[in-house]
Structure formats: C-alpha cells, structure tokens
Amino acid sequence: MKSIKLNHAHPSIMEARYIEEIRTMTPQQRFEKLMAIIEISYLLKTAKKISK
Template structure:
C-alpha cells in the first residue's frame, strides 16, 4: 500500500495551489466554505473545556 503524503512541497507551492483551488470555486462555494470556518471558529470559542481526571 502506498504511503499518503499530505503536504508535500514548499510553502510557496502549497499557497499557489490553494489560490488556484479557491479561484476555481464559484461564489456560492466560497461563501459556504467561509460559513463553515466561521461556525467551527464559533464552536471552538464557546466550547467548555473538559478536564481530564488523572
């Protein structure tokens, strides 16, 4: 089985790939991604911390 490589490349190459990917999306898809990021950010901000019992 082939090993999966997630982030291969220099930071500039990865940024360029990301920009091309974003530009290929429609306005609605960009808005949906932004809303998902905002929802996750809000959940993380308002979440109660769970303390480990050790």
C-alpha cells in the first residue's frame, strides 16, 4: 500500500489502511503516536475559548 497522508475513501478502506499502518509500526512508534494524541487532546481541552 502507498503511504497517503489525506485519505478520502470508504470507511472500511480507511480502517484497513489504518490497521496496516499500525501493524508496521514498532512498539516505540505506537507509544509516541499515542502520546501525541493524548497531548493534543489535553491542549484542546485546556485551550482558552475564543470570545467575540
């Protein structure tokens, strides 16, 4: 499979791509990806709201 950054396909195809990507990662890469997701989630949760 080709490595594509932006995917616009049927959800089942995108899920298959995601699973294949995860299987090719090392445990360290999986951990780093998880930590990045947690960090972004925290930043979004604690971000100041924009008031107009």
